Amino acid sequence: MIAIEITVLIKQVPLTGEVEVDPETGNLVREGVASQTNPYDLHALEAALQIRERLGGTVTALSMGPPQAEATLREAYSMGADRGILLSDRAFAGADTLATAYTLSRALERIPFDLVLAGMQTTDGDTAQVGPGVAEFFGMPHASYVAEILDVAPGGVRVLVDAGDREAEMLLSTPALLTLTRRANGPRLPSFKLRLATADREVQTWTLADLEGDAGGDIAGQRYFGLDGSPTWVDRIFPPPANPERETWRGDAGELARRLVEALEGWRYL
Numbered sequence: 001m002i003a004i005e006i007t008v009l010i011k012q013v014p015l016t017g018e019v020e021v022d023p024e025t026g027n028l029v030r031e032g033v034a035s036q037t038n039p040y041d042l043h044a045l046e047a048a049l050q051i052r053e054r055l056g057g058t059v060t061a062l063s064m065g066p067p068q069a070e071a072t073l074r075e076a077y078s079m080g081a082d083r084g085i086l087l088s089d090r091a092f093a094g095a096d097t098l099a100t101a102y103t104l105s106r107a108l109e110r111i112p113f114d115l116v117l118a119g120m121q122t123t124d125g126d127t128a129q130v131g132p133g134v135a136e137f138f139g140m141p142h143a144s145y146v147a148e149i150l151d152v153a154p155g156g157v158r159v160l161v162d163a164g165d166r167e168a169e170m171l172l173s174t175p176a177l178l179t180l181t182r183r184a185n186g187p188r189l190p191s192f193k194l195r196l197a198t199a200d201r202e203v204q205t206w207t208l209a210d211l212e213g214d215a216g217g218d219i220a221g222q223r224y225f226g227l228d229g230s231p232t233w234v235d236r237i238f239p240p241p242a243n244p245e246r247e248t249w250r251g252d253a254g255e256l257a258r259r260l261v262e263a264l265e266g267w268r269y270l
Contacts, residue, residue, distance in 0.1 A: 004057040004152060006048040007111050009104060009118035009131065010041040010076060012069040037072040040119025042079075042187035043180045048117050049080045050185065051152055058082040060111055064092060064103060070203050077198035078190035085111070089207040094227025097125070101133025102224035106211040108138055115157060116177040120145055128179070135177040143170050147183040 015034040048059045061076035063069050064087040073084035087107055095103060108116065116135070121128040128144065135142030147162040150169065158171045162181055172178075208225060223229055249256055 002055045002057075002152075002154060004051055004055050004115065005060075005113045006051060006057060006115045006117060007060045007062050007108065007113045008041070008045045008048045008076070008081070009116065009134070010045065010061050010063050010072055011038045011122050012036070012063065012065050012072040013038045013122055013124040035068070035071070037075050038119055038122045038124075040121055040123070040180070040182070042119070043182055043184045044117040044119050044178075045076055045079060045081065046185045046187040047149055047180055048115075049188070051115075051149070052080075055152060057114075060085065060113070062104065062107060062111070063087070064095075064100060064107075066093075067205075070205075073203045074195075074198070075190055077201055078192075078195040079188055080191075080194065084201075084203040086203055086205050087207075087211075088205050091208040091226045094230065095225070096230035096232045097127050097129040098133060098232070099224040099226060099230040101130050102137050102229070103211065104130070105134045105137035107206060108134070110206075110210075114174045115152070116140075116175070118177070118179045120179045120181050131177060131179040138177070140175050140177055141172040142177040142179075143172060144179045146178045146180045149178070149180075149184070 012035045015036045045059070045061065051057070052059050059081045060083040061073050061081040062085045063073055065072075067086075067088055069088065070084075070086055073081075073086055076084055085107065087103060092099075092103055118131040118134075120131070122130075132142055132144055143159055143161055145162050146159045147167070148160040149157065150160055151158040156171055156173050157176055157178070158169060159178060161168050161170055162183060224231075227233075249259055251259070
């Protein structure tokens, strides 16, 4: 049996869109807000678990966030992950997508892996930039919007990429990073039995000191950690204005269909 070492990037995101924004930094205020594991990342975790079940190996869940983000790693344990690592330090706070990718890539220097899997994007940022950014900082092949992992073998992985209007097969040498779409699988439910069995399992917490002590070094003389190391910033963030205007149409199916077509034509949707 081939043992495949897989690291899955997962993130804790707000459960609701009604989130407050820090007026000073433009960052989301996450304290006291109900959270969940980013739904896209669950597809990545499921893919990793399926590969491990077929080929053997280990699955490491890696996350970056405040201490309460440990809950998302506990959820990963209850789905079957072997190891959980949380990057948590005030110095990491306020990181943009580049600084987040840089920090995660520095952590990966300490983790043996053949594959890194992640969701195609997160529901709080929707940028889809962090996964490819990690691969670029680490210098490994990567594919985004993977709809199916077709084959995993020593030295390579073959995937089906969903490019929207077309599909393409790709063969990547490993180590490699893939970001997965919802098409990839249906994530399993957390297991209460596993939750009990892993209740005492350690979630390792790594700080800035842990990453700075590693080999690797700065990129082009830059250290992209946290808000200070982020080359981009948020000028303003706000929820879209609610539009309470609505109409109620009554009539038979033919009349309602006619009115709908007329309305869509008026809105230039047809």
